[in-house]
Amino acid sequence: MDRYERINALHRLLKAARYPVTVARLQDELGCSRATVYRDLAFLRDGLMAPVVGDGEAGFKYDANEDDRFELPGLWLNSEELHALLAAQQLLARSGGGLLSTALAPLQSRVEKLLEEQAGGKQWPVERVRVIASRPRRLDEHVFRVVASAVLGRRKLAFDYRARSTDEKTRRTVSPQRITHYRDNWYVDAWDEDREGLRSFAVDRIGAAKMLDGAARDIEDAQLDEHLASSYGIFSGPPKNWATIVFSPKAARWVADERWHSQQQGRFLPDGRYELKLPYSNSRELLMDILHYGSDAEIIEPPVLREQARSLLALAISNYER
Structure with a gap:
């Protein structure tokens, strides 16, 4: 049983107990040493502010006056979940060439702090998690944030678009539908208001993006899939x-x-x-x-x-x- 599981089991035991639970029983229930029981009790009381009362002679329980108001705070992870989070943290840190580094900095810091807290001071071998991006293109973080906000906020979007094949620059007004990560690059699927049709735009070719006040037109998922996902690759259109x-x-x-x-x-x-x-x-x-x-x-x-x-x-x- 790892620390996460022990703390949860200890919390359940004390919360359900009508009378103090002896250290011997806690050792048996948690499958750990007497010293570990005392360390976990101290962490529960001092670190998590649990209303632990009692002593090593009579046993331990939660204060009846505070019991109903206390629950384990925050996010707790078992060892497997912690390892998965560590891998996700490295993916976040190393992929995308710094994309969203500013917007996600608070989340990055929180993940790192959580890993440090849960590891109990142990240094995780993060170099064992290797993330290699496959030819990602340079992306303007501000543009990406505006596009993503328009997609999720269901707002119309205006931007300059420079076609990769012709290098022609046009001004587009669209109703964004979905944002897609494909082969280490980002695309936005949208209803083009001027051309009255569904289009896919590479976000790295978008400039001067501006979210408009008007609500975006919603297209049925089935229609989006038929036009944008029925053929091979990122190119749109029904199969020919x-x-x-x-x-x-x-x-x-x-x-x-x-x-x-x-x-x-x-x-x-x-x-x-x-x-x-x-x-x-x-x-x-x-x-x-x-x-x-x-x-x-x-x-x-x-x-x-x-x-x-x-x-x-x-x-x-x-x-x-x-």
């Missing part, structure tokens, strides 16, 4: 086609365990290769992920996607023929 990709036996060991899409269909072929089928709207991201596997992946269908892959590979080869 299904891709069939066959992976080599070596790559199959990885791909068979991966979730590329909620509607994907996969099966092992008799020769050990793995066939994956999934819907897509925009081929750009899908091609990028397929080509990541190099010669271990082959597009079977549709022919247009196969030809696009062949053209991209030919262009890549041409870079090495000079």
Whole structure:
């Protein structure tokens, strides 16, 4: 029984006791030494301000006049929960390149203090928790906070947006629906008021964000999923086609365990290769992920996607023929 469990068990014993509980019984109930019982009683009384009365001869109980008003304060964690919190704390501290460092500083400090208190002065080997971000893009913390506030506060949002493909800058007014963390980067799904349609915007391409007074238009979840989550990757739109990709036996060991899409269909072929089928709207991201596997992946269908892959590979080869 760890300290968290002992303190909770001790609290329950004393709260339920009509008469003082002897130290011997507490030792038996808590499964610990006499010295540990006294340390836990002292912490309960002095650290948590519990109304503990009694002594080592007669036993201990809660003061009847204060019993009903006392409960264990704050957040208590057992060892497994503490370890999970430690991992989450490191994820918060090390991922995102400092994103929300100002806004989350109080939470970060509280987590660190909680870990220190619960560890009883023990130094946790935080270097054992390793977090590696995969190519996150630079993000303006203020912009992110405005966007997130508009999403959660259900307010309209205005911002400048610079398209990555054309570098064209436009002013947008939207009703934000959801904020999405995808491949270590943030996107906001929104109803574009001027274009009267659903769009996804990369938050790192947003500037001069301003939350407006008007209430955001709410779109049904089913409609959002149909338009924004029915096709492969972050690109929006209903599926225009299904891709069939066959992976080599070596790559199959990885791909068979991966979730590329909620509607994907996969099966092992008799020769050990793995066939994956999934819907897509925009081929750009899908091609990028397929080509990541190099010669271990082959597009079977549709022919247009196969030809696009062949053209991209030919262009890549041409870079090495000079």
